[in-house]
Amino acid sequence: MSEAGGAGWSVESHSVAETLALGRLLGRAARAGDVLALVGELGTGKTHLAKGIAEGLDAAAAHEVASPTFVLCREYLDGRIPFYHFDAYRLRGSADLEAIGSAEILTGDGLSAVEWADRTPEALPPDHLEVRLEVTGEHSRRSHLRPTDPRPRGCWRP
Numbered sequence: 001m002s003e004a005g006g007a008g009w010s011v012e013s014h015s016v017a018e019t020l021a022l023g024r025l026l027g028r029a030a031r032a033g034d035v036l037a038l039v040g041e042l043g044t045g046k047t048h049l050a051k052g053i054a055e056g057l058d059a060a061a062a063h064e065v066a067s068p069t070f071v072l073c074r075e076y077l078d079g080r081i082p083f084y085h086f087d088a089y090r091l092r093g094s095a096d097l098e099a100i101g102s103a104e105i106l107t108g109d110g111l112s113a114v115e116w117a118d119r120t121p122e123a124l125p126p127d128h129l130e131v132r133l134e135v136t137g138e139h140s141r142r143s144h145l146r147p148t149d150p151r152p153r154g155c156w157r158p
Contacts, residue, residue, distance in 0.1 A: 007146055008130075008144060008145050008146030008147065009144075009145055010142055010143065010144050010145070011142070011143045011145065012136070012140065012141075012142055013045070013140065013141050013142075013143065014137075014139060014140045015139055015140075016045070016048050016139075019045045019048045019049055019052065019141060019143075020048055020049075020051055020052035020055070020062055021052060022049060022052060022143060023048070023049040023050065023051060023052020023053040023054075023055070023056060024052045024053070024055050024056035025052075025056060026049075026052070026053050026056060026129075026131075027052065027053040027054065027055060027056020027057040027059075027083075027111070028056040028057075029056075030053070030056070030057065030081065030111040031081070031111075032081050032108070032109045032110060032111070033107060033108065033109070033110075034111050034112070034128075034129070035106050035111075035112045035113075035114070035124060035125055035127075035128035035129070036053070036111070036112070036113040036114070036128065036129050036131055037114055037117030037118075037124055037128050037129065037130045037131065037148075038050070038113055038114060038115045038116070038117055038131050038133070039116070039117055039118045039130060039131065039132045039133070040132060040133035040134060041134075041135070043135065044133035044134060044135055044141060045133050045141045045143075046115045046116075046133060047065075047067045047115065048062075049113075049131065049133070049143070050065060050085050050113050050115065051063075051065040053083065053111065053113055054076050054079070054083050054085070057076070057079035057080050057081060057083050057111060058078075058079040058080050059076035059077070059078060059079025059080075059082070059083040060076045060078070060079070060083070064076075065085065067087060067115070068085050068086060068087040068115075069087045069089055069090065072086060072087060072088075072090075072091075072097075072100055073085065073086045073087075073100065073102075073105070077110075081109065081110045081111055082108075082109055082110030082111070083110055083111050083112075083113070084105050084106075084108075084110055084111070084112040084113070085112075085113050085115075086102065086112065086113065086114040086115065087114075087115045087116060088114055088115065088116040088117060088119045088120045089115065089116045089119070091116075091119055091120060093119065093120060093122075094120040094121065094122035094123035095123075096120070097114075097120040097123040098123050102123055103123070106123070106124070106125055107125060117130070126148060126149060127147075127148060127149040128147075128148050129145060129146070129147050129148070130144075130145070130146045130147075130148060131143055131144070131145050132144040132146070
């Protein structure tokens with residue numbers, strides 16, 4: 001893990017297992033009302049990170065977590081806190097995400113993770129953790145984590 005210019009930090013992963021482990025750390029640190037904005041191109045590991053988050057919350061096993069691309073939001077309600085997994089890939093903008101009732105969920109009783117959050121920035125609460133994923137090799141990824149508020153509500157430092 002390394003600091004990213006004081007505005008956040010970066011985490012290197014060299015396998016799917018390491019991306020899942022980062023997700024588990026984030027899930028364990030999460031509190032009700034926290035929001036993760038997952039950003040990255042296809043294949044950067046956003047869904048694998050979400051699988052790890054679900055495990056960290058004891059909400060679901062990784063193999064039980066599927067991409068919500070076609071249903072927009074999947075709910076996992078049996079963990080320490082509820083986990084809401086959104087996918088904004090097919091949306092035209094923030095209004096589309098808001099139309100499905102995201103405002104209540106994003107400020108509610110669980111942890112929300114929004115894949116493709118850069119497509120719906122206005123729908124996100126001002127205080128969230130941006131996780132920008134990038135491919136650095138065939139099996140390696142870099143995750144840049146940046147709280148959007150200097151005093152984030154969540155305990156995001158893994």
